[in-house]
Amino acid sequence: MIVCSVNEISKMYGGNKVFENLSLEIHEGDRIGLVGPNGTGKTTIFKLMAQYEPVDEGQIHVKKDLKVGYLPQIPQFDEGLTALEVLEKAFDEVKAIERELRGMEDVMKQELDEGKMQTLLEKYGVLQERFSFLGGYEIEANISKVANGLQIEQLLPQEFEKLSGGEKTKVCLAYLLLQSPDLLLLDEPTNHLDISAVEWLEQFLREHDGTVVIISHDRYFLDQVVNKVMDLEDGEIQIYHQNYSGFIQEKEEKLLREFQAYQEQQKKIKKMKETIKRLKEWANRANPPNEGLHKRARNMERALERMDKLKKPILERKKMNLQLDAADRSGKEVLMIKDGTKAFRGKLLFEDIQFQLFYQDRTAIIGDNGTGKSTILKMLMGEMAIDEGEVKQGSNLKLGYLSQHHTYHDPAMRVIDVFRDEVAVTEGDGRHILAKFLFYGHSVFRKVGQLSGGERMRLRLAQLMYQDINVLILDEPTNHLDIDSRDVLEDALEDFTGTILAVSHDRYFLNKLFHKTYCIHNKNLHFFDGGYEWARKKMMEKMEIQAEIVEEKQASEATVKHRTEPKQKKVDLDALESRMEQLEQDIASIQTNMLQEQDLEELQLLYGRQQTLEVEKQKLYQEWEEALG
Known part of the structure; x- marks a missing residue:
């Protein structure tokens, strides 16, 4: 079933055409990755589908009563709301139904004639069914589940407006997920999330009942979640029924086939043009001119005009031209931490680590x-002091550092001036170099304070390329870069002959480049002689062993306590859960009977029974949570 169809839409901004006559269809249950270079209009498509902006031409049809979930930017909430209260607003409809139900219950306590009571009970049953369907009985549990998954539980009591931009973004993502829309539009949802939160989001989206469309530069994430890719390029969308890796392979094969077909057609066109030319020459040499040869030439010209000309496929698009050359080699030992301990703002980060x-x-x-x-990186570079232990730098080090936060002491400076501050070149040479990093024409004169995150990253990479370095220290280097730029960066790093140390949550990037991995967990730094997947596997095994040790210790302590203390009543979780499940079934059965029952006295008995079971259910939920906690 089609939930959203886009028919020949066009959109312009400030006289610039974003796309023209664009069409696509989204089917129920789709898991779509919308990909394409930056600036091709991916986010614009989201805004148009969610009706945040109008189309200039064409039409967008959305299935009737379809609930679309999309946040184009951080929304404005009432002043003073906590992050928890923001998340609770995702259930505004449910809470309105609950208020209506409570009001109807008050009315039912009054003496009503049979007809009014019957009408009221029927309406009550319908509303209660809707309340249950929308998760009215699981609001707190759902908020807790999503907050824990996205690791924002510590933000819940804080005032939303006082959170950082990244924290607000994560809270808003949780708010969007809790709304449980039929069509979920996610624009770069993994930004600001660490790996464990991204893995939780992947699982959530795989289990989500609705339809999902995702804009993301996280290739690993796309591989885990999507089953279809829409590739937006040159104002056109191509559909691939693949995950991201399958899409890349199929697209390359398709481009090669198209290029071969284009070359074959060009050969045919060239041969036809040569034949037409010769036919005309032969016809004109005859005396009188040969009309038969002229006719053959005209027929061939008409055939050439009617031919559907193939568009030349673009095999190579404009990308960053990045090449990182290592300076004189460093010593064998590059950087070291021995017995390192560090606290930040009163919080212990790690203790007695080795690196x-x-x-x-x-x-x-x-x-x-x-x-x-990031603290470890700064300590290794000497930008931050260690509290205890030793940091050692090897001989002949020439460090190049790429920070995840690019700030400038003067945001009014021009791109070309910031570049030349660190690279000794003329303005003309500087402009030529910056063009390799997609700063064309007058864009080199833009103020750096106006640059996007991706543009700032490209500017810093341009500076690094022309510096004398043999050790690269990278802090989230793929942040803000589109997929093409990430590919270029990875290729350049593969060719770099020096040493590379990186902090990253980009699993595709980690798997492709790194053969040694350190993992910070529980204030310890664990070393694994392998890439990300190997490290993750071994870390999980280590955590399972540690959990078993803790469990055995707790069991042993519980045994001792059991022997030395008076015997206490043990809560049987299985029995609790079984009783809770039975209550749910009984309540559902009563609601069904209330809709069918005609006798007023019997209806009142059913209603009373339902209220009793609801109270018992709430008590059991509380007892169950206490037993778990």
Whole structure:
């Protein structure tokens, strides 16, 4: 079933055409990745489908009563709301139904004639069914599930307006997921999420009942979630029934086939033109001119005009031209931390950690947000002091650092001036170099304060390319880069003959480049002699062993406690869950009977029974949560 169809739409901004006569269809249950270079109009398509903006031409048809979930930017909420209250607003419809139900219950307590009571009970049954369908009984549980998954539970009591931009973005993503829309439009949902939160989101989206369309530069994430790719390029959309990796392979094969077909047609066209020319020459040599040869030439010209000319496929598009050359080699030992301990703002980040980086290593540091990954980089570079332990730098180091946060002391400076501050070149040579990083024409004179995150990253990469370095330290280097730019960066890093240390949550990037991995977990730094997938597997095994040890210790302590303390009543979780399930079934059965029952007294008895079961169910839920906690 088609839930949204886009028919020959066109859109312009400030006289610039974004796309023209664009069409696509979204089917129920689709998991779509909308990909394409930056600036091709992907986000614009989302805004048009969600009716945040009008189309200039064409039509967009959305299935009747379809609930579309999309946030084009951080919304404005009432002043003073906490993050928890923002998430609760996702259930405004449910809470309105609950208020209506409570009001109807008050009316039912009054003496009503049989007809009014019957009408009221029927309406009550319908509303209660809607309340249950929308998750009215699981609001707190659903909020807790999503908040824990996205790792924002610590933000819930804080005032929303006082959160950072990244924190607000994560809260708004949770708000959107909790709305449970039929069509979910996600624009770069993995931004600001660490790996464990992204993995939770992948699982959530795979289990989501609705339809999902995702704009993302996270190739690993797309592989895990989507089953269809819409490739937006040159104002046209091509559909591939693949995940991201399958799409890349199929697109390359398709381009090669199209290019071969184009070449064959060009050969045919050239041969036809040569034949037409010769026929005309032969016809004109005759005396009188040969009308038969002229006719053959005209027929061939008409055939050439009627021919459907194939468009020349573009095999190579404009990309960054990045080449990182290593300076004189460093010593064998590059960077080291021995027995390192560090706290930040009163919070212990890690304790007694060991770290070693050797010449030509490709080493990654992974871990959840806030565990101290960037802090380790700053300590290694000497930008931040260690609290306890030792940091050692090897001989002949020439460090190049790429930060995830690009700030400028003067945002009014021009791109060309910021570039030349670190690279000694003329303005003309600087413009030529910056063009390799997609800063064309007058864009080199833009103020750096106006640059997007991706443009700032490209500018910093341009500076690094022309610096004398043999060790690259990268902090989330793929942030803000589109997929093409990520590919270019990865190719350049593969060719770099020096040493690379990176902090990243881009799993595709980690798997492709790094053969050693450090993982920060529980204030410890764990080393794995392998890439991301290997490290993840081994870390999970280590955590399972640690959990078993803790479980055995707790069991042992519980046994001792059981022997030394008076015997207490043990809560049987299985029995609780079984009783809760039975209550749900009984309540559902009563609701069905209330819709069918005609006798007023029997209806009142059913209603009373339902209220009793609801109270018992709430008590059991509370007892169940206490038993778990």
